[in-house]
């Protein structure tokens with residue numbers, strides 16, 4: 001740890017930056033009103049607690065600017081078991097979340113092109129392209145990203161991350177921990193769980209070396225406890241949408257899921273989601289729906305289309321369609337019950353092998369079918385995301401099953417989560433119109 | 441040019457069936473051939489096949505899935521795999537993982553479906569994991585065939601494959617001394633994808649008999665990728681007075697496994713696969729891959745590397761820019777060519793390969 005870095009961190013982040021952001025949040029919360037261009041005619045106002053989402057994420061990226069040399073920094077994949085790193089005091093950055101942010105701020109294309117110029121194919125995942133482009137050009141909408149001291153890649157979301165993190169390891173010349181999670185076609189076998197557990201155990205030594213300290217198991221248990229609590233609250237928030245009208249839309253969830261991904265294991269994340277749950281329960285009490293005229297309720301499958309959230313949300317709301325459930329946001333809550341605070345490593349091995357993306361196409365169909373029944377849905381939008389093969393393969397069969405066996409309207413929407421070149425406006429509008437008609 | 445009669449896949453399948461063997465249709469890439477042979481099962485690999493009409497697969501797969509998986513599924517849907525009793529899908533990438541899952545959950549083939557999870561890095565724990573995974577597959581095969589080959593039988597089949605690997609290595613080593621075009625060389629090598637062990641061994645031995653002391657006076661190329669399809673690429677290289685001196689291809693060199701050291705057959709099979717040459721689908725490091733390519737250049741005296749990449753193949757894509765840089769730093773030129781195994785090789789690709797070889801020749805003249 002350098003003295004200069006510490007002073008800068010304390011002064012620029014802790015003393016000035018953090019205080020200003022908090023003050024700003026206080027003001028925004030007190031004088032809360034929807035943004036000027038918010039369609040109050042068709043949508044409920046945004047959640048007031050949403051100002052804390054902004055605060056948490058802004059503080060997180062601001063800390064990132066000054067954190068090198070103060071805390072060890074790890075870059076990790078979105079489904080990675082971060083509890084050990086958290087307990088060791090790492091600052092954790094999720095390049096996929098940064099990619100999502102770039103997508104939502106509509107700068108992903110410009111940054112990806114930096115990678116494409118260097119020979120990275122347009123056919124690789126746009127998150128990876130954005131991240132590599134940002135690494136090469138230093139372009140980012142958050143000012144500056146901290147350099148990693150350690151990379152943690154877990155294959156429980158895709159194999160793509162494995163090759164992507166090899167590239168990062170090459171650019172940053174830092175240790176890479178790979179947690180390889182065998183794909184679960186039916187149920188995970190004992191040797192699969194054992195395999196993951198051994199890798200988790202082996203990862204402790206490398207992480208300790210980089211952090212320069214030993215892992216405290218009581219701290220690990222505390223992180224697992226907080227992680228589990230936050231995930232349970234998140235699950236409750238999503239399940240609140242079983243009410244009619246649904247209090248928040250999946251588009252809101254896409255925005256407010258950032259802390260459960262990025263700040264899992266922190267006490268402030270638990271506080272934040274319990275506040276949000278209170279607000280949502282108030283909405284339910286007062287009969288407030290996210291979409292004012294909720295006529296139809298649908299499901300979203302796969303990643304969001306970050307650069308079109310507003311457009312999609314408004315287009316659907318205009319037609320009385322509320323997107324109330326999503327396999328994607330559900331992924332950060334559904335495994336919470338599997339975490340066992342008393343057996344952190346074992347339960348992490350079991351939990352982290354079971355994300356929806358590491359399970360078969362039939363399991364995803366079952367998840368969607370359960371959602372259709374429990375959330376009383378009329379249709380499903382399956383975003384066929386050309387960047388994300390593991391999520392998208394199987395959707396064509398899933399769509400037919402939803403249509404024929406459950407009798408709900410099901411639309412396959414071709415796009416990409418971050419790359420706007422894969423989004424054809426007119427085609428999407430006409431397909432969405434046909435989808436709405438199908439439900440009427 | 442050698443006159444070698446290599447039986448076709450169809451002939452091998454008919455003969456195997458007549459002998460009472462079962463057939464396993466195996467998708468790419470890594471699997472233990474010896475395990476299947478010990479059960480009297482003939483593995484027939486499904487690398488595409490190329491030039492398949494993939495329309496039928498369009499009902500299950502989006503257009504951004506690679507042509508190897510597209511045609512692999514279309515081939516099944518057209519009845520091309522009907523003769524098989526077993527379908528094997530190794531977990532090589534997200535697309536093959538998806539294919540295995542679609543088979544299991546939606547298509548539900550009449551054949552026994554076997555999936556194999558392959559660990560990544562070279563270490564003891566991964567050998568241990570894979571040997572457990574292979575024991576699981578052993579049990580599945582035993583239930584399916586009502587037969588349980590003993591330890592000796594397994595070791596016997598492993599030894600045979602190890603011998604073949606040594607022979608294949610010799611075949612590669614003799615490349616320059618063999619009067620074979622690149623297409624002929626790879627047609628012989630790739631016959632391993634479906635031939636019984638003895639037959640393949642005889643063919644290799646016969647070809648090696650024709651090895652001479654005279655060397656090919658041509659420009660050597662190392663080709664890297666999944667498979668050399670469409671095979672016309674090999675003709676284009678030869679036409680330019682070039683030849684494929686060595687390869688880093690999934691269907692060939694990446695599956696020439698070393699000898700195992702364990703006495704336990706499952707561990708030995710696992711060792712062979714886990715310790716194989718660097719491979720993007722295993723997430724090998726960029727340095728390992730670059731060093732491997734450089735060693736292929738050193739051994740063969742080849743002048744450059746052609747990355748022959750199947751469109752939409754993410755495992756390969758990620759490595760190209762850094763591998764190109766590292767090769768370049770060592771004075772080795774390389775080129776990336778994109779291919780769809782179901783499309784004829786384009787005029788533009790032909791022109792690029794020709795220009796690349798021309799440049800390599802020019803450089804050697806001045807060297």
Ligand code: SF4
Pocket residue numbers: 096125126127128157158159160161303357387388389390391
């Ligand atoms: S391929 Fe899919 S799961 Fe993998 S990093 Fe990209 S978006 Fe995420």
Ligand code: SF4
Pocket residue numbers: 468506507508509532533534535536666721750752753754755756
């Ligand atoms: S070509 Fe690439 S993407 Fe396609 S099956 Fe092979 S490894 Fe997978």
